[in-house]
Structures are given as C-alpha cells and as structure tokens.
Amino acid sequence: MDPGKFLLFTMAGLSEAAFLFIVAAGLSLVFGALRVINMAHGSLYMVAAFVTAVVAAQMGAVVGFWSGLLAAVVVAGALGAVIEIVVLKRVYQAEHLYQLLGTYALTLIIAGGVRYFFGANFRTISPPDFLNGSVSLLGGSYSVYSFFMIGAALTIGGGLWLMLYRSPLGRNIRAAVSDPVLLNATGVNVSRLYTVVFMIGAILAGLGGVLVAPSQVVSLDMDTNVLVLAFAISVIGGLGSIVGSLVGALIVGLIESFGVSNHYTAHLSIAFVFIVMAVVLTVRPSGLFGRPEP
Amino acid sequence: MIPSVLRRARWAALGAAALTLVAACGGSSSSGNGQVTFKGTKNVGISTALTGQSALYGHAIQQSLKMAEDEINKAGGVNGYKISVEVQDDGGAVDQAVNNVKQMILQDNVVALIGSVTSAQCAAESPVSKQNKTLYVAATCNSYQLTTQPALQNPYWISIVPNTFMEGCAAGTDAAKRGVNNIFVVSPDYLFGRSETNAFVACLKKGNPGVKIANDPSTWFVKYPHTDWSPEIAQIQAAKPSVVYSNIFAADQISFINKATQTDPQWFTKYPLTTLASVDELQTLKDKYPLGMRIYMRAPFFQLSNSRMDTFVNSYKTRYNEYPSDWAVMDYDAIKMWAQAANAAKSFDSDTVKKQIVGKSFDSLRGYKFTIRPEDQQANVGETIGTTVDSGGKYPFPILKDATNLNGNDLIMPLDLVKKLQGGQCKNDDFANCT
Numbered sequence: 001m002d003p004g005k006f007l008l009f010t011m012a013g014l015s016e017a018a019f020l021f022i023v024a025a026g027l028s029l030v031f032g033a034l035r036v037i038n039m040a041h042g043s044l045y046m047v048a049a050f051v052t053a054v055v056a057a058q059m060g061a062v063v064g065f066w067s068g069l070l071a072a073v074v075v076a077g078a079l080g081a082v083i084e085i086v087v088l089k090r091v092y093q094a095e096h097l098y099q100l101l102g103t104y105a106l107t108l109i110i111a112g113g114v115r116y117f118f119g120a121n122f123r124t125i126s127p128p129d130f131l132n133g134s135v136s137l138l139g140g141s142y143s144v145y146s147f148f149m150i151g152a153a154l155t156i157g158g159g160l161w162l163m164l165y166r167s168p169l170g171r172n173i174r175a176a177v178s179d180p181v182l183l184n185a186t187g188v189n190v191s192r193l194y195t196v197v198f199m200i201g202a203i204l205a206g207l208g209g210v211l212v213a214p215s216q217v218v219s220l221d222m223d224t225n226v227l228v229l230a231f232a233i234s235v236i237g238g239l240g241s242i243v244g245s246l247v248g249a250l251i252v253g254l255i256e257s258f259g260v261s262n263h264y265t266a267h268l269s270i271a272f273v274f275i276v277m278a279v280v281l282t283v284r285p286s287g288l289f290g291r292p293e294p
Numbered sequence: 295m296i297p298s299v300l301r302r303a304r305w306a307a308l309g310a311a312a313l314t315l316v317a318a319c320g321g322s323s324s325s326g327n328g329q330v331t332f333k334g335t336k337n338v339g340i341s342t343a344l345t346g347q348s349a350l351y352g353h354a355i356q357q358s359l360k361m362a363e364d365e366i367n368k369a370g371g372v373n374g375y376k377i378s379v380e381v382q383d384d385g386g387a388v389d390q391a392v393n394n395v396k397q398m399i400l401q402d403n404v405v406a407l408i409g410s411v412t413s414a415q416c417a418a419e420s421p422v423s424k425q426n427k428t429l430y431v432a433a434t435c436n437s438y439q440l441t442t443q444p445a446l447q448n449p450y451w452i453s454i455v456p457n458t459f460m461e462g463c464a465a466g467t468d469a470a471k472r473g474v475n476n477i478f479v480v481s482p483d484y485l486f487g488r489s490e491t492n493a494f495v496a497c498l499k500k501g502n503p504g505v506k507i508a509n510d511p512s513t514w515f516v517k518y519p520h521t522d523w524s525p526e527i528a529q530i531q532a533a534k535p536s537v538v539y540s541n542i543f544a545a546d547q548i549s550f551i552n553k554a555t556q557t558d559p560q561w562f563t564k565y566p567l568t569t570l571a572s573v574d575e576l577q578t579l580k581d582k583y584p585l586g587m588r589i590y591m592r593a594p595f596f597q598l599s600n601s602r603m604d605t606f607v608n609s610y611k612t613r614y615n616e617y618p619s620d621w622a623v624m625d626y627d628a629i630k631m632w633a634q635a636a637n638a639a640k641s642f643d644s645d646t647v648k649k650q651i652v653g654k655s656f657d658s659l660r661g662y663k664f665t666i667r668p669e670d671q672q673a674n675v676g677e678t679i680g681t682t683v684d685s686g687g688k689y690p691f692p693i694l695k696d697a698t699n700l701n702g703n704d705l706i707m708p709l710d711l712v713k714k715l716q717g718g719q720c721k722n723d724d725f726a727n728c729t
Contacts, residue, residue: 005532012524120345120383121353122545124552124578134558140531141558146524215556216521217549220345221385225521260525261532263510269525270517 001261004138009257015146017253018153019212023226024233024245025160026204032240033173033197036088037096039103041205042227043110044079048072048206049218050114053123056213065128069210073203079110080202084195092194107223115220122219149211156207160242163200173197177240232277238290247288251276330367332376336642338363338629339398340408341391341415344383347519347545348411350574351434351621356381357614358622359408362629372636379629380404384415386519391415392422399426405642406431406632408625409455413437413486417446424448429644429651433628434621436461437489438707441670442715443723450644452651452666454628454658454673456592458486459725460705461570462493462541464677465590469494469539469568470501472588478508478535478565480526482518482542489724490541490570491515496726508535520546523553530565531557537588541570548578555582562587573619576682576691583682583692590679593623593660596693597678600661617689627658664702670712674702 001009027041052068059067083106091098126132127145134141164170172193175183184190208226216222233252237244252273259269286292340359343352363379371377380402384391391410398404399422407423409432410416416435423430431452432440438457440446456464469477479495481487491514498505509529516526520542530538542550547569554561562584571589573596591597595607595618606626610618618626635650636642655665664673680694707725714720714728721727 008528008531009525012528015524016522115345120349122347122349122548124548126552127556132556134556140528141561143553143556143558145556215524215553217545217552219347219349219545221347221519222521256522257525257528260513260516261529263512266510266513 004140005261007138008140009261010254011140011142011146013250013254013257014150015215015253016256017249018149019208020226020229020233020252021153021246021249022156022211023205023208024230024237024249025157025242026201026208027230028234028237028239028241028245029160029204030198030201031234033177034088034092034194036092036099037103037239038198038201039100039227040083040106040110041201041230042223042225043107043114044076044202044205045209045212045226046218046220046223047079047110047114048076048209049213049222050118050123051075052210052213053125053218054118056125057123062129065125065214068125068213069207072206072210076206076209077199077203080199080205081195083202084198088198089191089194111220111223120220122217124217125214127214143215145214149215152207152211156204157242157246160204164242169196229273232273235277235287236280238287240291241287241289244287244289330370330376332367332371333374334376335378336372336375337378337380337398337402337404338406338408338632339380339382339395339402339404340625341382341384341394341398341410341419343386343411344381346386348386348543350544350578351411351572351619352383354574354616354619354622355408355411355434355625357616358610358618358626359629361610361613362626362633366629366633372633373640373642375642377633379408384410386412386415388414388418392418395419395422399423399428404428405636406644406647408628408632409433409435411435411621412484413440413458413489414484416440417485420446420448420451423450427644429632429647431628431632433624435486437485438493438672438715438725439485439489439723441672442707442712442725444716444718447716449671450648452648452671452673454631454664454666454675455624456675456677456702456705457672457707458490459493459707459711460675460702461590461592461677462490463497464679464700464705465539465568465570466494466497466499467501468588468590468679469537470498470505473502474498474505474537474568475502476506476508476534476536478530478533478538479511479514480509480530480538480540480542481515482520482546483515484518487515487518487541491539492724492726494539494541508533516542518546521549523550526550527553527557535565538565538567539569540567543570543572544574547571547575551579551582551584555584572621573617573691574621576693577617577619580691581684585682585684585692587682588679589682589694590677591620591694592675592677593620594678594694595620595623595659596685596689597680597697597699598623598660600659602657603659603661606659617691623659627656627660631656631658662702667706669709670707670716672706674706676700676702677705 051072055068055071056064131145133144233248237248259265359379382394406429413435436455436457438459481491568588636647638650639646655663677700680697682692683695685693
C-alpha cells in the first residue's frame with residue numbers, strides 16, 4: 001500500500017475512532033466508578049445530536065454549531081443527573097441484571113421522547129464555516145472537520161485524564177472506585193459524587209453526539225448503532241479504563257477502515273471488531289487495560 | 295282515511311327500504327347536505343418506514359395515500375364503502391414489518407396492502423400476503439426477485455414500480471452509451487442493492503464489454519443502513535475512478551453526499567455519481583445536491599408533467615407545502631389502481647379484484663397508461679434518467695437536463711428470462727446466470 005492510500009485509510013479510521021473514543025470513555029468512566037453498565041448511554045448521545053441539529057438550524061451557520069454544542073452538553077448533563085437520581089440510585093445495590101433492565105427501559109423511553117419532541121425524520125447539520133473546508137495531502141483530500149474531530153477527542157481525552165489524576169474531584173472518584181464506604185466516612189458525599197460522575201459520563205456521550213452530527217445524519221437509530229461499538233471498545237480496552245477506551249477506539253476505527261479497503265476482509269471488517277473482542281474476553285476478560293473486579 | 299301518523303310511518307318505512315336497496319346494490323348514497331353515506335369502512339394497510347433510514351420516503355408515502363384516500367371517499371368510496379388507509383411504522387425493520395402486516399390482515403381485516411419501502415420488508419411480507427390471500431400492490435420496493443424468485447412467487451403480488459432489472463439495466467445501458475469507464479461500485483448490502491447493482495453491471499458490460507470496474511465485487515456492498523462513510527470515501531479516493539455508481543438512498547445517500555462534500559468540495563466533479571435518486575433527496579439537500587450527477591428516477595413530477603400530474607402536484611403542494619416525491623406519485627397510483635379495480639370487480643375479494651388488475655391497463659399520474667402483464671404481474675412503467683442541473687429558481691432543488699423518459703416496454707424483463715427465473719433455472723435467482 002502506497003503512503004497516500006495508507007494515509008487515507010488511517011485518517012478514515014482515526015476520525016471514526018475519535019467520536020467512538022469520547023462515547024466509550026463516558027461508558028467506561030461510569031462503569032469504573034459506579035459499576036453500572038449504562039444501556040442508555042447511546043440514548044444520551046442521540047439526544048445531544050438531535051439538540052445540536054435543532055439549535056444549529058435555529059441559530060444559523062455562524063454560531064449554530066457552537067450554540068448547539070453548548071445546549072446539547074447542558075441537556076445531556078441534566079438528563080444524566082435525572083437518570084442517576086431517579087433510576088440508578090435505586091438499583092446500585094441490586095444485581096447487574098436489574099441495572100441493565102432499568103437502563104434498557106430508559107433507552108426505549110428516551111427513544112420515544114426523541115421521536116415525540118424532534119420528530120421521526122433524520123436531520124443534517126453542517127460543520128461551522130471555518131471547519132467546513134478540506135486539505136490535500138499525498139494526493140488525497142481530507143475534511144478539516146475530520147482533523148477537528150481527532151483534535152477534539154485528544155483534547156477531551158487529555159482533559160478527562162487531568163480531571164481524574166490531577167484534580168480533587170478525580171481523586172475522590174478514584175477513591176470511590178477503591179472503597180466508597182471509607183470515602184464516605186471521610187466526609188465526602190459519595191451519593192452526590194456518583195451523580196457528578198454519571199453527569200460527566202452523560203456529557204461525554206453528548207459530546208460524541210455533537211461531534212458526529214455534522215459528519216453523519218442524525219437519526220433515531222443512532223443510539224443503538226453507537227452503543228454496540230462503544231461496548232466493544234470498552235470490553236477490548238477494559239471497562240473503567242480511559243486509556244483502554246482510547247486504544248479500543250483506535251483498534252475498532254482502524255479495523256473498520258483498513259478492513260473495507262481489502263477485498264479479502266471487506267465483508268468481515270465489522271466481524272473482525274467482535275472477533276477481537278471475543279479474543280480479548282477469552283485471553284484477558286478484564287480487557288487490555290482494565291483491572292479485574294475484586 | 296289513513297291517519298297522518300301512519301302515513302308518515304309508511305313513508306319512513308319506504309325510505310328505509312329504498313336506502314337498504316341502494317346499499318344492497320353496492321352504491322353509496324348522498325344525504326341532503328351533499329355528504330356521502332357509506333355502508334361501512336374498509337381498511338387498506340401499509341407498513342412503511344415512518345422512522346429510521348427511510349423515514350423520508352415513508353413520510354411522503356403516508357401523505358400521498360391520505361390524499362388519495364380523501365379523493366376516493368369524496369368520489370363515493372369503493373363499492374359503497376369508505377376507505378381508510380391504515381399506516382403502521384416499521385422503522386425499516388423486517389420483523390416489525392411482518393408483525394404489522396399480520397396484525398393488519400388478521401385483526402384489522404385490511405382488504406389490500408400497499409407495499410413497504412424496501413425489498414427486505416417486502417420479501418418478508420410476501421408469504422404473509424400469499425398465505426392470507428391478501429392483494430399486495432408494491433409501489434416502492436422493487437427487486438425483480440419479488441415477482442420471479444420461485445420461493446417468493448405470490449399470486450397476490452402486483453408491482454407497479456420499475457423493478458431492479460428495469461432500472462438497473464436502464465442505468466447500466468445509459469452509462470455504457472456515455473462511454474463510462476473505470477467505475478467504482480458502492481451499494482447497500484441487501485436484496486435490492488445486490489439485485490439492482492448486478493443488473494447495472496450486467497447491462498453496462500453488455501453495452502461496453504471493456505469497462506473497468508475499479509473495485510473488487512467483494513467490496514461493492516456495504517452495511518445497510520450506513521452511518522459512517524469515512525472508509526468508503528477513503529476507498530474511492532484510493533481507487534481514483536472516473537465515475538461512482540451507487541443505489542444508496544434516503545438518509546444513506548444524503549449522509550454520503552454530505553461526507554463527500556466535506557472531504558472535498560470538488561468531490562462530485564472528480565468522482566461524478568450515477569445513482570438512484572428521488573425528489574425526496576433533492577428536496578432535502580436543496581442547492582447542496584450536487585450538480586452534474588447522472589441520476590435515474592422512478593417518477594419525478596417535474597419531468598413527467600401532464601394535466602393529471604400537474605393537478606396532483608398542486609393539490610399536494612397546497613396540502614403539505616412540499617413537492618411530491620416519486621414515492622408519493624407511485625403510491626398514489628397504486629391505491630387508485632386498486633380502488634378502480636375493486637369498483638370494477640364490485641368486490642373486495644382478492645381473487646376477484648385481481649382479475650380486474652392483471653392484464654388490464656390503468657391511467658397513471660406519470661402521463662401514460664401502464665399494463666400489468668400476467669406472467670409476473672409487473673407493470674410496464676418507465677424510468678427517467680438525466681443530469682442534475684440548477685432549476686433556475688423554478689424549484690428549491692435541482693432538476694434534470696438531458697433527461698429521457700424511458701418507455702417501460704423497452705425496459706421490462708423479457709418473458710423468456712422471467713420464465714427461466716420463475717422456473718428456477720438461474721443460479722442465485724440472478725437473471726445474468728440463467729442457463
């Protein structure tokens with residue numbers, strides 16, 4: 001493969017990995033801190049994408065995307081808080097099955113709500129004007145927005161790392177993962193901390209939805225599409241590990257991109273993702289960067 | 295002398311008897327204020343995509359059928375009955391479509407079904423229609439296998455949409471005539487995409503045996519519905535074809551166009567697309583729909599102007615503030631054809647109504663009469679091919695130049711092929727593999 005083609009498929013894989021990483025990082029964070037597998041994570045991603053599309057359409061090309069981003073983050077965060085307080089707090093001590101059923105029920109409720117509030121039709125939005133161009137490299141064209149997505153993913157990933165490892169909030173989150181009872185005894189309101197963590201997870205899902213909206217269509221089935229891949233990434237990278245989410249997203253994005261480029265693997269590119277997931281689960285059940293559950 | 299009370303009672307009884315007689319003879323009646331009185335209501339069902347990838351099409355189909363329903367009822371209904379179009383959303387999902395159709399037949403007693411959006415749903419619904427002897431008029435889904443594949447043959451299936459052989463070949467022949475070479479193929483991976491692409495390639499190669507297909511057949515078909523086109527965009531750039539052929543549609547086509555234009559504003563100049571399209575895609579993208587693309591369409595109103603079509607377009611535009619898509623046109627024709635046949639049959643029985651359809655000709659919005667030929671119950675409907683061009687302000691979306699309205703008689707599958715397919719003499723039920 002010549003360098004030009006290699007770059008084309010690498011960039012295609014990276015731009016897909018970018019939004020998948022953001023979504024999977026949220027899923028992973030929530031599982032790591034709360035030990036909850038949030039089936040409604042894709043729904044928050046979808047809600048944010050619809051909010052962005054609606055606000056962008058109202059506000060126009062210049063500020064529409066940014067206004068949409070702001071509104072979507074607020075809505076996703078608020079919805080996350082409501083979900084955590086109203087539903088999850090009641091099932092933390094229950095079996096995982098109850099948590100799965102509870103959050104799955106939320107996906108259906110939210111899907112109905114999105115249809116009610118935003119309608120059944122898909123929507124499209126354009127990137128902000130200054131991100132709407134393209135650049136040529138080694139004979140291929142690349143949208144500026146793809147670079148923006150990759151940059152945004154790296155920035156968000158970096159911010160998340162700083163928050164987790166260089167801030168008091170992150171210290172509390174990590175302490176809650178290790179021993180929530182002891183943390184509670186030190187005076188930290190763990191219940192409120194859980195709400196904050198879930199909100200951060202929801203905001204990450206929302207950011208993924210916002211970022212992907214200009215590069216795909218915003219539609220009612222986008223929640224399940226992303227959730228399947230986000231789970232695969234989290235399992236490959238290790239539920240609870242942000243670095244694992246990054247590596248998992250890169251694996252999935254690049255497998256999909258390079259997979260379709262070759263006629264031997266074109267039919268199997270999506271299957272390869274799940275083959276990798278199955279292999280990781282077999283060899284290292286906690287994922288590449290995950291820690292085994294105590 | 296008869297008391298006045300008794301006289302009035304006698305007149306009332308006579309009136310009631312007359313009404314009963316009129317109803318028994320099959321006619322509806324008008325009350326004094328001009329309103330039509332019906333004997334009852336009969337349901338016509340459709341399971342369509344009001345959500346999901348093809349929601350754009352389902353939206354137009356629903357609107358058109360409701361408009362036709364009103365017109366039919368205003369004209370006295372069918373066999374004295376009011377017609378009610380029952381629309382159920384399948385979201386493009388096959389299992390939901392089958393559930394919808396079963397429910398509509400078994401619980402809601404629909405007297406006929408109008409076809410779903412994609413061949414995936416239609417292929418799954420066909421056995422249900424056959425088992426329950428419910429007439430099914432396909433106006434959108436169009437794989438030729440639906441009328442020719444031995445396992446799918448259904449005596450109650452009528453197709454009034456150009457099938458994949460007709461439009462795939464029409465596009466392939468057009469591309470061959472235009473000297474297209476080095477072509478990249480990308481299509482949805484399900485019955486329709488494979489059927490139409492194979493027809494396109496077969497007819498392209500027939501017209502231009504030396505044509506180069508830039509990508510291996512194993513890479514032609516992509517997951518449907520498709521959300522992220524990044525890998526295919528990279529693939530096309532790596533292959534550097536002179537033309538891209540696709541039959542991706544609705545949200546997938548819009549998503550592809552958006553992504554390609556973001557990648558390179560000159561994308562469609564470098565890699566012109568020849569594709570299936572409808573007024574829905576044009577109307578959605580408006581001036582962002584690329585110009586200079588060679589597209590084939592099933593029933594574009596702006597290219598098929600005639601008095602019936604113009605009246606329909608005006609009514610539709612007035613009622614919905616939108617232009618009718620190809621799907622709206624064809625589904626309107628579908629239910630009007632069924633209503634005409636059921637009235638002629640004086641019955642709702644599928645076998646009786648079918649006798650008034652198969653072998654008969656019907657007026658259409660498309661400006662020509664179409665005939666349902668008996669062998670595969672496929673209508674000889676046409677296809678329009680042209681190159682997208684700015685409408686000059688006439689419409690808020692591009693129209694076609696250098697356009698041709700192809701005659702259905704020239705497109706319809708030859709009967710010897712139909713018989714071979716129906717007889718199971720073609721490998722993979724593909725017309726190109728018949729012995």
